[in-house]
Amino acid sequence: MAAHFPINHHLRPLYRLLAGIAGLYMLVFGVVGFIQTSGAKFFTRDEAEWVLGLRTNPAFALLSIVAGVVVLGANLVGRNLAHFINQLASVVLLIVGMASLAVMQTEANVFAFSMSNVIVTFILASIVGTASLYDRVGTPAQASAEEDFRHGPRTA
Template identity: 35%
Template sequence: MQLQDHLPVDHRLGQVYRYSAGAIGLFLIVFGILGFTDNVGFFSTNGDHVLGMTSNGTLSLLSVLFGALLIYGAVRGGNFASTLNISVGVLFILSGFVNLGLLDGDHNFLAFHMRNVIFSFLVGLALMTFGMYGRVTTHLPYDNPYWRSRHPEAARVNPLPPRALPH
């Protein structure tokens, strides 16, 4: 299975990619802004509590940057938003593993605690799931635009029924 850039962009799955990137991006921006308002040190390893998690200046900045990137993906939409969701989701999963190893050490420069690690895993899984939704599977229905672009000969034999026009 491959993610291909030439796949159709004008389908209703694009809304899943857009809304998921926009919602998670908006949450990250709010989290980052609230982290900045507490005036915690930029590299403080203790951090301050924001929305049930800990944050410092570095984590707040990264949250705003990744939130803005996801908002950009939501605005751009289509396959770009899907691929961006998958890529950022992988980064969140990797961040969760790295910061899990740094929890009790002196190198915890993002002030992560266990709630942050769990949040990183959950957001990563959500972004990856929404990015792959309808795009990566072994059993796509024949009317899925990704299936149709991967099987053009079968799509010509089985054309889609015309959509009912509104009255």
């Protein structure tokens, strides 16, 4: 069964803006982190740097650049692309946060995550995920049909 998201929600621009800011943060963090960790081993944990309050190595910085470009780009384009990318990004960020939490004190912590990284990852997942709930677009007829489905037909 498909989920029923509101179509043409009146706060859609605000949610796209918030998701875009989250994507911009990921992008800026990745660029600054990649610059500060240049010369370090790609998956190093010993030479990891603190950037914008988070711990990073070149691998995590590069991953953040890619994620930031995808989320920011989708929210700049808008339409239903932003809806689908925000949904996917939210799920991926939640999985990354949980996996990082599970391996934080082990050798498997290849991205040099700290607890602050996990918390920020969950916050970003919440922002992008919430935006995905309200940023779906469609025709006025589709919006009316969705409202009728969610709340029952309107009586005049």
